[in-house]
Amino acid sequence: MTNGSKALYSVEEVKNEDYKLWDAYVEQHSSGALYHKMAWAKLIERTLSQKPRYFLAKDTSGKVVGVLPLVNLKSVVFGNFLVSMPYFNYGGVLADNTDVSTMLVNAATELADNLNVSHVQFRCSEENMPSDFHLSTHKVNMILDLPESQDALGKSIGSKRRSQIKRPIREGVSHKIGGKELLDDFYDVFCQNMRDLGTPVYSKKLFAEILNTFEANVHICVVYWEGKPVSTGFLMHYKDKLEIPWASTVRYANRISVNMYLYWQILSYAIEEGFKQFDFGRSSIDAGTYKFKKQWGAQPHQCYWYHYVPKGKALPDLSPDNENFGLAIKVWQKLPIGITKLIGPHIVKAIP
Known part of the structure; x- marks a missing residue:
């Protein structure tokens, strides 16, 4: 200086x-x-x-x-x-x-x-x-430059993925995109998924505060199957980009590819609303989440x-890959969800 x-x-x-x-x-x-x-x-x-x-x-x-x-x-x-x-x-x-x-x-x-x-x-x-x-x-960060129409998106992802999207439709799934009224359903799925991953969960209060503070910038998408919420995404947008900081699916619904339906509906919504980009969030190169996002056409942007x-x-080393956290993750996966909701927020607030 x-x-x-x-x-x-x-x-x-x-x-x-x-x-x-x-x-x-x-x-x-x-x-x-x-x-x-x-x-x-x-x-x-x-x-x-x-x-x-x-x-x-x-x-x-x-x-x-x-x-x-x-x-x-x-x-x-x-x-x-x-x-x-x-x-x-x-x-x-x-x-x-x-x-x-x-x-x-x-x-x-x-x-x-x-x-x-x-x-x-x-x-x-x-x-x-x-x-x-x-x-x-x-x-x-995996970012997709959005096409101009849902039809163009469908063509870009190929027949195999279009077939995966149709599977949950045949099973009778439905979805809603909204705001605060979907918070409870989002949080139920989020907590179950985080417990299964061995990750402490944020408090519901945090999401409620985000919805209240950035009401114009936040939406929630929830997918329902047999009357229950099974997959969900917490969406935030700024300028011409829509982002999904948190997404979760309950394990038993994975067999019908419900997460493919979730992302199809979210991407279709992004196109309809006129966003130019969709941010799938961060991943490690060649990890499972990286490959999932890549199949939609998302491209890596270096962090x-x-x-x-x-x-x-x-x-x-505060990453989840640190072997010192391995035992804690295994223990967390066996806890009742009610317990994870109670103690998780006190732990996760210090994890960046």
């Missing part, structure tokens, strides 16, 4: 009076995502009890020239660290230029040193961080997850 850039710009933690300026900046920035929005700060603090530390950069005239949302996650099991942004696939710095970006990153690393955290993680969609940061590229690690610290 040059002395000139120090004089031109200033960085500080955001104040209440700057919230509207922050959101206006996110709206106009080409890389701005819904997860950069200011409302997440209070939502995460209120529902997950984790502390937001949001940095704002201004020029000498008071104009916003950059933002960096950070959340300080703490737990006895997973430690103390900072993430931009936790729980989702996007975050990191938004800035007018590299000088501003550098100042925001320096503010984050200075905070990390002061808080004695193990590391800072920046979830970026492009290479834009210091070269001495640890870079993880094992994940990709650049940078890590600042203070001197004397080591970057912890």
